[in-house]
Amino acid sequence: MSVLDVRSMQVRRGTRLVVAEATFTAGRGEIVALMGASGAGKTTILRAIAGLDPIASGTVSIPRPVGMVFQFHHLFANMSAHRNVWLAPVHVLKRPREEAERRAHELLVSLGVGDRASAMPHELSGGEAQRVAIARALAIEPRILLMDEPTASLDPARRGDLAATLRQLASEGRTIVIATHDTEFARACAHRALTVDGGRVHVVS
């Protein structure tokens, strides 16, 4: 039973076909890596299945909400790490403020950045910002987490930590799709790797 089901998806930017053919699935508790060189179309595939870019044809079946962690994190610059995490639970899920704040704090602690809760985004290191971004994505309780180039801002030691974190999240039943050109990282944490080349997705063993 797949959680994510992408069939014959095409994405255009203007007249240019950026994603020519994408068909793949991801199951519950599965980590799927989309591999490929820069400009191959990985990020566009993630954005299209997250609903940020319109698809030209094909179908995408995905459970909402979708947790998305951007390559550059895009933490809201005008608020603390803590508020970044509880903002959507309060304003979108309509959770009581107190409960949302407590849960946000638990998420930050579980990701190892509990002591950075009151920091502003520009005060965080790349690794810290990524953890806050993961906490923010998890706070809306998504069944699926999409991550764009998650190792881009990490040193080698931190990559191992991240792989462990993603394994843990997957073991709790979340589906995770990562777009990366880091083969070593993909091998370390993904259950399955797909290559993206010229806007087409190929299955590799």
Place this chain on the structure above:
Amino acid sequence: MMSLRASTAVLFVCLMLASAASRAQDRPELRWGGDAEGGAPYVEADAADPSHVVGFDVDIAQLLASGLGRAPRFVQVGFTSIDAAAARGDFDVGLSGIEDTPARRARLAITIPYYEFREVMTVRSADKERYRTLADLRGHRVATLGATLAYDLLVDAEARDGIIPVTYEDDVHPYNDLVVGRVDAIVLDAILAERGVRRNSSLTNQAAVLAVGHYVGILSANQSALRDRMNVILRDAMRDGRLERILRRWNVWNEDQPRLYARVLSDPSQYPVPSSSLASSQPGTEGTAARRYLPALLRAAAITVVLSCLAMALAVIVGALIASGRIYGAAPVRMALTGYVEIVRGTPLLLQLFVLYFGLAAVVQLPAFLAALLGLGLNYAAYESEIYRGALEAIASGQLDAARTLGLSERQTFFLVRAPQAFRLALAPMTNDFVALLKDSSLVSVITVVELTKETSIFAANIGSWVIPGLMCGALYLAMSLPLARLARRIERGWRHG
């Protein structure tokens, strides 16, 4: 107002230079200064040939020049700066309906008086019985020109009778505003009052004379020898009827003049008549004048602050609405708002103030303060909207993507993420604009709001020097703008750490 006057003056000087060059004369020149904006019958541009000026002051300048064996040459000077220009020697003599005052006697060389005028009160004919004197006008607005004896008369009446003095820059708009009811009386000299009544049939001049004053020529203090020669020419012209002919030609001759001439001719002293009926109230030194004017300056500074703060608040609100409309609105809304911004930014604030206050008077009579507030606020709203639009568009698209994936609505994204970040970007240019608005607020004096700069120029004109008034005015503006800049820096810092 200065800029309008300055450009008029530049135009005039160019025209005068051109015409002077075309009829190059060998005789030495008598450079005489006046304000052609002051209008007929004193000095005004000739309708048939705007490069010429006409009026009784023009004829008197001609009289003095030919007596001295010189050729007259007109120099355009703004009325409120005429004393300073005379003291500096920008021209040999100033003639433009200039009133004899103790301050002028103290700082300049002045000629014997060549005309005696009466200060009279003009009212709507319907109010002729109701408003007979200033004492009948408690709580009512009474108009006059700034920096005149009539203005001092009104300031005294403000303390004594509780009237509200309103000052104008010209002598046409007060009479129009009296007709439509924005003011309830005007105090000015009889020459202007009679012209005002001729133009507006629903107005009447009261017979009572509120004060008597005299017109004189003014020269730099070190020109007393030239002044004495001019006095001889003026006395000769009084004796042989040449002065009478000039004044008759301009319909300003009356029975007061022969009496004045008799007094002047029988008394050979430098000051044959008392300077004016208000002489006693004039202070002697700049120091005492500064103390006397300080309360008025502080009151004017308060008007500047209140007006600027309210206008800025209006500009921020309207500016934010325009910016949001231009980003989120439908095509016709965007087009209309773009049009508004371009029109407002592309035309002078001064013109907008004139249109709001005088231009719309036939349709809706805005009180002066409200018109000033709307004019400044709506003008600055156009500038603010461009700052906000730029700031909103500068917010990285990643921030908006993140908000969308979290499920925030467009509205929530705007208020929780986009606007707060944009506000931080906009804060520095907004502070700049607030300081600029504080200073631009001086323009509203053209629609009769007496704020700090206007009060200062009245003060300066009355004591005949800009030094002390200029320093006091500058200090007050700095005292207002420096804390603003500091406050903005604090908000900005707080934001960064919050």
